[in-house]
Amino acid sequence: MGKIGAVVLAAVVLIVALAAAGTGAMLSAFGDADTQPSRAALNDIPSEYLGLYMHAATTCPGLEWPVLAAVGKTESNHGRSALPGVRSGVNHAGARGPMQFLLPTFQNVIARHRLPKGGATPPSPYSAHDAVFAAAAYLCDSGARDGRDLTGALYSYNHADWYVSQILAQAQAYSGSAAFGADAAPASAALQAINYAQGQLGLPYEWGGDGPGASDAGFDCSGLTKAAYSAAGIPLPRTAQEQFDAGPSVPPEQPLKSGDLVFYGDPSSGIHHVGLYIGGGMMIDAPRPGKAIRVEPYRYQGDDYAGATRPASS
Template sequence: MKLSRTRLALLIGAAGVLLLVAVIVSPMLLISLPSFLSEGGTSPDCNDKTQVEEVSDSAASDIPAEYLEFYKKYGKKIGVQWNILAAVGKRETDHGRSNLPGVKSGTNYAGAAGPMQFLISTWGGKARVAMSSKFTGYASDGDGDGVGDIYNPADAILGAARMLKRNGAPENVRQALFVYNRAWWYVDQVEAIARKYAKSGDVKVPPQASEECDDSLVEAAPSDIVAKILEYALAQRGKPYLWGGTGPDAFDCSGVIFAAYREAGLTIPRTTFGQWPFGVKVLEGQEQPGDLVFFNAGPGTSADNPGHVGLVVSKGKMLEARCRLCGPIKVTSYQARDNRIGFTRPLQNPDVLEQLKKLQNPTL
């Protein structure tokens, strides 16, 4: 299969952006953020953007062995730089060694707690959250005891890694840290620590997935029509988000999907609100490339009225145009978000089936 347009577009593609955790001096904004479930699922090796960075002598001597293991383990698992996680842990609580209020029990003056200094409100509303319960926050169970404990380093570091990933890491670390604390001096301090912790003395930014990666995704498509949809959609990576955008220079979440289907000769509704009832519902686990995945996100939305949509490109992965501050269009994990409400298959809509017949036999 020739993918010259994909390869050409990838040459001008760019990476994504953003964000991070809570802090003592100026903690995270008091907003309720989505929780994260298990990363789960499998993906091709070419989609793994995590780079392994060797540990410097400074890191080995400064970071407690248990904490170092967690930083590396969850950085790799979630897909963020371990040394950025470690630098946040150092700056916040000296890897849990600080005796300031809120580190080992209670909260500090701003309501932050634990070694990574989450606000109780962003963790799940309380310091210890049963993972079997419904909650809105970043409570995580790193040690597998069924409880997300804000004071437990395994839980807290896993939660921090998920928060980083949720907000666009690992591509734009400085922007991520700025959103974390809204202070450039803080960004400079954390980044300086991260550089000392890396043997290379750098904060590595993972490269874009190769064009061979896109080749494999397109070639694995369940049909030629899905291959055309994926080829166009993947070529839009690196372009900016624009509310109401349908290309060619910028898109919003439903706009890039609308344009990808249009490129394949198919017409589907333009907006997320129209796309949700349009496709045939697909059970989770049975979704396939070309399907749409919907989220309860955005003002005025609900479980029956989703406000965000992504295009499934492989198991657990979607292409999405998320928001203006979330960085350019990119491939992300949909399994990492618990506000996911369902999948649909537009190709099974009766109108689309008729369009497909006409594409296959223009004389009809």
């Protein structure tokens, strides 16, 4: 083994040892005052993944580990998602693994970047080690190096404005200090609600549904928003009309924030639909019978948008 290989192997052994020793050891090895995890990060990120994010970020000057962690959270809840394509197979778009790589993209990355030892042989997008290091390399090549164009790098990872907004907000919540991008992160309750709703993507619309349980397989629109905010410790009424009435309302002249509830219908005669705004003009909602919970624009041609409320501020 050459000198470089020995150094890489030693670093991998260190990560494994630190993960076994606990989060505090990882912080002293890889974190500084500006990038130590927030309490939300420590509570949410498995130690194995936290070590990988911290180590992989050091391979790209200017890339902060909370950004990698935010990608991992959004793509697969740090490998914990049971959706197709995370542990085996592919999702509807052909992506696979905890960082949700398309196979040609992953193969292109590992052809240009030799991944550190410690993953699969040959490297696999299903390996947390390989996927996280490949994601760091991909973001670095796409603009994250030296902080040149982080938003552009994230947009390259997933071509959606809402995705960039979500990653930057999650990264700020994980860092506990540094701001990533121009937009302020949503309140912690709003972020928890968004994270919950993201975990329900792909479930079926079910009239009166309150989520997977003894009798319900999915949600209706207000069942989803109620469950999302319940996960954040904020109780909401059950129906879209009741949630609209509960407020507090967002004045029409104010911009929406991630976590706002957006409503459709006529305030005077009845509200019939609600979604959870996630930034970038997008929302998560349970649209209607026959459709799965999905991300879609909160304004669309012919809509009857009625306004928004901000439960996290109540």
